[in-house]
Amino acid sequence: MGRVLRPTAKALPGHARAHNRSMVLQHLFHSGPTSRADLARSTSLTRVTVSDLVAALMAEGLVEELGARAEGKVGKPASLVGMRTQEFHVVAVDLADDAWMRGAVMTLTGDVVARRSVALDGRVGDAAVIALEDLCRDLLAAADRPVIGVGIGSPGVIDSLGTVVEAPNRDWYDVPLAADLSAALDVPVHVANDANTAALGEFTLGGAGGSGLMVLTVGQGVGAGIVVDGALVQGHRHAAGELGHVTVVDDGVDGPAPLCACGRRGCLETVLAVPALRRRLAGLDPAAADVELAAVGRVLGVALAPVVSALNLSELRFSGPRDLLDGPLLRTAQATVQQRTMPVVGADLRLGMASLGEDVALCGAAVLVLSGQLGIT
Amino acid sequence: MGRVLRPTAKALPGHARAHNRSMVLQHLFHSGPTSRADLARSTSLTRVTVSDLVAALMAEGLVEELGARAEGKVGKPASLVGMRTQEFHVVAVDLADDAWMRGAVMTLTGDVVARRSVALDGRVGDAAVIALEDLCRDLLAAADRPVIGVGIGSPGVIDSLGTVVEAPNRDWYDVPLAADLSAALDVPVHVANDANTAALGEFTLGGAGGSGLMVLTVGQGVGAGIVVDGALVQGHRHAAGELGHVTVVDDGVDGPAPLCACGRRGCLETVLAVPALRRRLAGLDPAAADVELAAVGRVLGVALAPVVSALNLSELRFSGPRDLLDGPLLRTAQATVQQRTMPVVGADLRLGMASLGEDVALCGAAVLVLSGQLGIT
DNA sequence: ATAAGTAAGGAAGGTCTACTAACAAACGTG
DNA sequence: CACGTTTGTTAGTAGACCTTCCTTACTTAT
Structure with missing residues (x-):
């Protein structure tokens, strides 16, 4: 049939164990100190199994006992366990x-x-x-x-x-x-x-843990990373997110589209990358600069609208120089995406700078x- | 933290079993009759485990013994087992x-x-x-x-x-x-x-089992389904693939963009849906019709290029009336996508009608x- | 023709893992 | 103070896969 079978991972005996271990760690990581009983409820494992996993994690030093919970409820007070996030x-x-x-x-x-x-x-x-x-x-x-x-x-x-x-x-x-x-x-x-x-990073540590996230990095070039349904999109040849060389400017009345380092014309990088933006703004007064940035934002919005629709993204975040991006550029991009997509898709979309900043x-x-x-x- | 934790499935004791069972069935389904030993090699399970799973599947009637393999190799000849795909x-x-x-x-x-x-x-x-x-x-x-x-x-x-x-x-x-x-x-x-x-369907039965597939359905409206890294993309609100109402035509010198049923202007559906295409071609001679279809193909290609790049798709297939789609429209769309994406992305892309046709x-x-x-x- | 090597499939026994059941400890409540 | 509630642990059980060893059946070399 010529079909490429994906390398389906076999389920080792310890596979389930590793999965459950990860679930416990995941909860401790995101929700902070928790009692074994609460972990059992969250993971829908039994208290026995959770105790066993926690004991193993303690032996590894990844988790520690933190003493009884302060809050007074009926029943035996829970003793909290927490991940030793500062000890590694x-x-x-x-x-x-x-x-x-x-x-x-x-x-x-x-x-x-x-x-x-x-x-x-x-x-x-x-x-x-x-x-x-x-x-x-x-x-x-x-x-x-x-x-x-x-x-x-x-x-x-x-x-x-x-x-x-x-x-x-x-x-x-x-x-x-x-x-x-x-x-x-x-x-x-x-x-x-x-x-x-x-x-x-933005997905796990930046509070963008919804279901559809794209991060656009704007620097020397332009790149994108996409998390959909909780997993990073790899793509056919691991080249997903290579948005920098999509054509976004067509030859028009102003003459031919700007030439790109890749040899073609009108790539996203020729308008959105930092060097291109700086060149474009050189010598302009603030008001004129804002007009230019808005124009770039609109071009970007036109290119992103189909992607946002196709994947029904909920978060679109940008990483790069704040002075260039976080202003008319982003505002116009957001407005353009919303104008050009279904209300249910565009209205839900949250667009802004990456909450983790430079890092x-x-x-x-x-x-x-x-x-x-x-x-x- | 306000983070939405995905409902991570817990690993039941029988989870591994079910997974391995699926792997065996998957191989039998896609590769046809196979010996237990070959199944063991493909799944990287042991022969013992595979024999056990096959026995269970036989008891369910899903799998049957098919006698010895004809090919003469050294060692004991393998006895093939096959999935009873016609008996259910x-x-x-x-x-x-x-x-x-x-x-x-x-x-x-x-x-x-x-x-x-x-x-x-x-x-x-x-x-x-x-x-x-x-x-x-x-x-x-x-x-x-x-x-x-x-x-x-x-x-x-x-x-x-x-x-x-x-x-x-x-x-x-x-x-x-x-x-x-x-x-x-x-x-x-x-x-x-x-x-x-x-x-x-196209992914599993239509031979598009690569790693990035999008199927565009063109009928009364326009829709899309996307399979990335082996899984269907759901999207933030389960609305992934709703491409019909992305704006693709802007108001221009010819006047305002066509009005869409959704109340906005210039949606993909206003040019690509079957009614729109038929209206557009009404009364035109074949040559003029081809020009119109190519124009639609170009508009489509412009909208798809960012999606193809972002996801690094390998297959882009169309479902709908052959007489409208399978000609200048698709050819132009393919050429446009290739012009507007990186060579590594666009050159690999295979674009054509769905191999399963109407069904x-x-x-x-x-x-x-x-x-x-x-x-x- | 006979011996040697190879591969398939099955049987026995061991280990790991998570479950159920039962229980002790520690705390509020009436 | 007795009682119910909740937590965490101990003991026993069942499922699933692994390793090891064996039998069967075929090809190949002498």
Whole structure:
């Protein structure tokens, strides 16, 4: 039949156990300290099973007993258990920028403990990998708690195993980054596209945990990460979210559409990327600048309306320079999307800046580890 | 934290068993008769476990022994087991048409055994439900094999439990169709949006089993069903795929954009729906008609390009009248999408008519049952 | 023709996991 | 102070899969 069968995961005997373990951790992570009995109710497991799982998690040090709950209700007072989110660290690296590799040591809640940055100084290929490895070692040394793993958000197309299929700006082609770094550092390493990590971060830590989220990252280029029905969209060739090179400007009366680095004309990047925006606004007074930003917002809205409709998104968040995005651009984009979609789709849509600010991609890299190692999303 | 926790399914003790059972059935369904040892290799379960599962499936009558394999290899010859796809029936109903309810009795491979249709004669609301129930009874009586379940593809917004949230054309609002019919007919009933069932049918039976598929249904209106990473996209309010009312035509020099039934202007339905297309072509000679169809194809391509890019789709299939769609319209749409997306995204895209033809939605309704009852996707 | 190697399928026994049932502890309430 | 309520634990049970070992049946090499 020529049909591509997806690699359906087999159900090992311990599979159910791992799933239930993740559910317990997930609840503790998102809802804070909880009693075993409450966990049992939330997960619809029995109290016995939950006690067993909690005991195992305590043995691992991931969870701790926190004493009796203060509130006075009838019956035996519950003793709370909580996740030790501050007693473990995660190393997160954001490679989105072309000039700097930015990294951080974070707690499991995404609080930054230490930062390190390294200038790329034009290094690409293997040299860039070596610089990245050094940065990771540096960060691992800076952590003073056990490190759960390393999460990396990188530009380019990256498959689900953390192999960089292609990242032209770093001259990486088919580089098994996750596997190599994991072997070199002896720590679990997870790698994903930077826009995808941004979406993941916003979804898990930024309060966008609804059902349809897209995060648009605006920097040197434009990228997008999409979370639908609770899962990151990968796409046919792991290239989902590559919105930067969709044509959005047609040749018109003003002459031909602007030329893009990719060789075609009128790509979204030629109007929305930061360099393009800065060029466009250079020398304009504020009022004229606002008009230009609104024009970009409208173009963006026209392109996003079909996507918002097709996926029935509930959240659309932006990451990038506030001074450019968070004003007429976003307002016009939102208005345009609403004008161009069904009321039920457009009215529900919430559109705004990423609540995690500059650190979205970094937080997302941390969430990548949480998700990969502990099953928390 | 205000975060909406998805209803994470708990892992029952029998959960793994059910999963493995589905995997075995899935392989037998898609790959045909297979030996137990081959099944074990494909599922990465042990031969013992597979034998056990196969024995259970044989006891249920879903699977049968087919004797030794002809091919001569070393070692003990394998005895093949196969799924008894012709010994069970599924009832499928397509409610997409405003005038007719079309139903069929099908085998598990989607072959039609019997057809029944009922004119709606303007019936809506409860009367339409009663007519549907009668049609189902009729079809159940026409089946001469055990019936696994009933699958229904209906217009409107439908949640994952098979409740019609809203279907204005039928005057259905919050009708628990699946639950009610299941109780009335004493058979499992599954209901989904007709465009979604079309996508499901094309995905499972139409050879579009890649990783990103969108099916566009063009009839009275325009709808879309999307399968990404192997799962149907539901969307925030179960309204994913509602592409018919995205604005695609702007007011221009030719005057204002055409008015849509929804009250706004320039919706996709005002150019792509069948009535609109017929009106547009009325009285034109073939050459002029082709120009018009190409113009519609271009408008469609412009709207689809961002969606194709965002999801990195690999298949884009159309269901509707061949004479209108399968010509300049599709050719131009494909060319437009390719012009307006990155080469890696657009070049990989395969675009064409649904391979299941008229029966896409019907086959999809059958797949809905296969998926819901047997875990086959 | 006979021995050796290979593969399929089944039987026995072990382990893991989560469930049910029953119970002790600790607290409000009448 | 007795009682009901809720929590968390102990003990026993059932399900599901695994590993190991065996028989069967065929191809291939000597």
